[in-house]
Structure formats: C-alpha cells, structure tokens
Amino acid sequence: MPKVSSVVVPYASYLRVYEPLAAFPEPERGHWARYARRPDRPSYQDELRRSLADLLPTPPIAVPVHESDDAFVTEVDGVLCVCPWRTRLRGWQALDGLGEELPPPVLDAVLPPLVRRQATQDYERWLSRNPDARPWIRSSTWHVPLHWFVLVGDGEREYTGADAEPAAGVPVLRYRTPMVQARRRVARGLRTLRNTFDEGPLIEGLLDVGRWLEEFHPRSLVELDYGGLVHVLPPEELDGDHSAADVAEGIEALRQGDGAAAGEAYARLVERWRAVRDRRSAN
Numbered sequence: 001m002p003k004v005s006s007v008v009v010p011y012a013s014y015l016r017v018y019e020p021l022a023a024f025p026e027p028e029r030g031h032w033a034r035y036a037r038r039p040d041r042p043s044y045q046d047e048l049r050r051s052l053a054d055l056l057p058t059p060p061i062a063v064p065v066h067e068s069d070d071a072f073v074t075e076v077d078g079v080l081c082v083c084p085w086r087t088r089l090r091g092w093q094a095l096d097g098l099g100e101e102l103p104p105p106v107l108d109a110v111l112p113p114l115v116r117r118q119a120t121q122d123y124e125r126w127l128s129r130n131p132d133a134r135p136w137i138r139s140s141t142w143h144v145p146l147h148w149f150v151l152v153g154d155g156e157r158e159y160t161g162a163d164a165e166p167a168a169g170v171p172v173l174r175y176r177t178p179m180v181q182a183r184r185r186v187a188r189g190l191r192t193l194r195n196t197f198d199e200g201p202l203i204e205g206l207l208d209v210g211r212w213l214e215e216f217h218p219r220s221l222v223e224l225d226y227g228g229l230v231h232v233l234p235p236e237e238l239d240g241d242h243s244a245a246d247v248a249e250g251i252e253a254l255r256q257g258d259g260a261a262a263g264e265a266y267a268r269l270v271e272r273w274r275a276v277r278d279r280r281s282a283n
Helices: 028-035 044-053 087-095 104-110 113-129 146-151 179-196 201-213 227-231 235-240 243-255 259-281
Strands: 012-020 071-076 079-084 137-141 157-160 172-178 221-225
Touching (some): 012 071, 012 227, 028 071, 028 079, 146 179, 146 201, 146 243, 172 179, 172 227, 179 201, 179 221, 179 243
Antiparallel strands (some): 012 079, 071 079, 157 172
C-alpha cells in the first residue's frame, strides 16, 4: 500500500502490544502470516495521516467505515509478533476523550454533534456483538503518560538520532520489554505506591494499564514509542531523556521511605514533560 504523504505528523506517542502469531485464531492468523511477508507495510505515520485525512470531507468521517487490516510486525527470538492497528475500534474509543482535549466550539467545528452521535450509536451496536474487543495500541498526544514508564526499564531504551541512519533519516526513541517483565513492574509499582498514597492519577493509570496487559498472551512484547514526538523535540533533549529511569528512581525512593529523593525525581519528570506539552500551545 503506498504512503499517503511524506508530511511528518508529530505529537502522538504510543504504547503497543505485539502478540505472537500463535495467539491469533484462524483465519486471522493466516492473514497476518501473509501480511508479514509484504515488503511495503505502512508505518505509524501513514496510519495517522489517514485518520487526519478522514476529517477533511464534509461531513467529516469520525471513524473509519471499515476496520483496518494493517498491523505492525516484529520478530522476537525468532517468533513473529503482530500488533494489529484496529483503527476503527481505537477511533470509537478516542471519541470519548475528545471533550477533554478540545474546547466545545472547536470540537463541534471538527466533528459536528450529529457525526459524533452517529459514531457513538455505531460503536454501541458493534460492541454488543463484540463485547471482548480491545485495542493492541494506546496513544497519547503531546506527552507520554508517566505511568507508561513504569512498564519499562532504562536498559531497554533505544534511541537512534536522525544522523545515525543517513539513509532513513528518521529518529526513534522507544522501549521494548517482555510482557512478563511489564506485568511484574506494574505489580511492584502499585504495591509501593499504595503503601505510600491512598489514591492518585499514577495509581489509577497503573491499574488501568495493568488490566489491559492481562488481556494479552504472556509471551507478548510491550513497546513504548515516542512516535511523532521525536520530530518536535531537539536531539539533545531526546538524548538526555531518561524518563523511565526517573520513574524507577522515584518509585524505589518511595519504597525506601526517602520522600526527598522521590520528590526530586518527580520534579525532573514534571519539568521535562511540561516543556513538551507547552509546545502544544505553540502549534
């Protein structure tokens, strides 16, 4: 499938789960096995461009009419692993959060109320027939949620600057970790946080993502990808960004009862990601 455009779309980061091919039932398993052999698989930028292009018609298309048959593919220890896009499902789910992202006049201009109501009704009918459906991908705009960093370790960090691959010229900042390790980190993080706080957004976020991870094959791969954020952040900021290490340091400090060290780690994170989110208003 040809690329929609060469224009880079920034601002979205991703949390993905790649499941081993054996986790998929037939005939879907056969589809992904054939798909993995394609030389022209689209990228996350292609997916995002298509979603934005759907907003251009009048009336706009809030959610794709048909589910995507694309996926991200990787190999782990010789095992083919697949992360289906499920763009239609994710589009429906994203509609719920638009009210928090956009002021009402802007939201109504981008997606009129009638279009949103129709999409909601379509989703409710579809969900009644597919009650166990869940996405393989979560996304966030203009930041990486701090609780995502609990799932990964600094030693799993992969950073490739644009100048490191002249042929591709595409910077990448991501973490990849085995599912069993991600689940273990969630459990340990929750235990420490609950021993310190009664509640809070970090605990709520971890509970939510922990429940989500439990729905996948135990031999899956979890990927935290900065996605388009690498195109708006200077290389020196990306190179110096070790947010997973800061989160781990803060949680360990809490476990040791060192509130001052935990506060310092948290302050570094807040400052770093506030600066990233400030770019949202500048765009």
